[in-house]
Amino acid sequence: MKGTECRVLEVLIANQGQVVPKKELFTQVWGDRIVSDNSLTQCIAQLRLALGDNGKEQKYIKTIPSRGYMLFENVVQLAEPEQQKLPEVAVCAPEEATSRDAEEHHYHQQLKALLALFFAVVFLFQTAQAVNRWTFGWNVPLDRWITETQDERTFRFLDNPASKTLYHYFRDESAHLEGTPVTDLLISTGVSNYYLSCVYRCKSTGDQEVRNFTFDLQENFYLMGGMVRDVCQ
Numbered sequence: 001m002k003g004t005e006c007r008v009l010e011v012l013i014a015n016q017g018q019v020v021p022k023k024e025l026f027t028q029v030w031g032d033r034i035v036s037d038n039s040l041t042q043c044i045a046q047l048r049l050a051l052g053d054n055g056k057e058q059k060y061i062k063t064i065p066s067r068g069y070m071l072f073e074n075v076v077q078l079a080e081p082e083q084q085k086l087p088e089v090a091v092c093a094p095e096e097a098t099s100r101d102a103e104e105h106h107y108h109q110q111l112k113a114l115l116a117l118f119f120a121v122v123f124l125f126q127t128a129q130a131v132n133r134w135t136f137g138w139n140v141p142l143d144r145w146i147t148e149t150q151d152e153r154t155f156r157f158l159d160n161p162a163s164k165t166l167y168h169y170f171r172d173e174s175a176h177l178e179g180t181p182v183t184d185l186l187i188s189t190g191v192s193n194y195y196l197s198c199v200y201r202c203k204s205t206g207d208q209e210v211r212n213f214t215f216d217l218q219e220n221f222y223l224m225g226g227m228v229r230d231v232c233q
Contacts, residue, residue: 002043002046004029004030004039004043005043005046005047005050007028007029008025008029008040008043008044008047009047009071009076011024011025011028011029012047012061012069012070012071012076013071013076015070015071016071016072016073016074016075016076017070017071017072017073018070019064019067019068019069019070020068020069020070020071021067021068022037022040022067022068022069023068024068025040025068025069026040029043044061044063044069047061048060048061051076059072059075060072060075060076143158143159143188144158144159145157145158145159146158146159146164148167148171150171152183153177153182153183153184153185154183154184154185155167155170155171155184155185155187156184156185156186156187157186157187157188158187158188158189160189162189162194162217163187163188163189163194166187166194166221166224167187169221169225170185170225173221174221174222174225176225176226176228176229177225177228177229180200180229180232180233181200181201181202181203181232181233182198182199182200182228182232183199183200183201183208184197184198184199185197185198185199185228186198186199189217192216192217193214193215193216193217194213194214194215194216194217194219194224195212195213195214196212196213196214196215196224196228197210197211197212197213198210198211198212198213198228198231198232200232200233202233203233211228211231211232213227213228213231
């Protein structure tokens with residue numbers, strides 16, 4: 001029911017068995033508001049409908065013509081609404097609260113310590129990587145190349161005994177490069193091999209070309225010279 005209908009019913013219940021004039025209903029329900037008789041008639045009709053009554057039978061609310069309305073005694077009672085039971089809230093004892101606070105504080109302290117340790121490890125790792133990259137060039141010895149020129153031909157070879165020996169062979173003992181278009185010869189060595197690169201001007205095309213060779217460290221120098229001479233033409 002609406003608020004106005006409830007207030008009309010309250011006034012009628014407060015005056016059970018007595019005729020309540022329309023003027024009094026207007027005053028107590030609507031106050032200074034100006035409403036028509038039709039508003040009160042509709043409220044009474046809705047109350048009767050809610051109570052299982054009607055204007056013809058008038059079992060609970062009787063219309064007193066030209067005067068007002070009367071609610072029969074002991075037919076309607078106001079019931080106090082049940083108070084909703086509030087959920088129980090667990091209240092911690094002071095000692096329990098203090099203990100819980102101490103545990104939370106200890107947990108937060110441990111968490112902070114672990115985070116600090118984690119970031120320290122990350123920082124040290126990144127610092128070590130940076131130092132390693134910075135000093136890598138200092139720790140790794142670089143190969144030293146030697147350049148020698150003879151008869152407009154350039155020899156470049158590693159500064160190690162095996163490369164020097166092969167260089168001296170081509171320079172002093174071998175005649176394989178004489179009359180060839182070879183302009184540069186690079187000699188290097190690995191763990192078990194010689195590596196040669198021959199730069200020459202191709203006789204047929206005039207283009208500068210490069211040929212690479214790999215020989216065993218035990219290979220015969222004469223055979224190596226012959227191979228370079230035959231290919232680099």
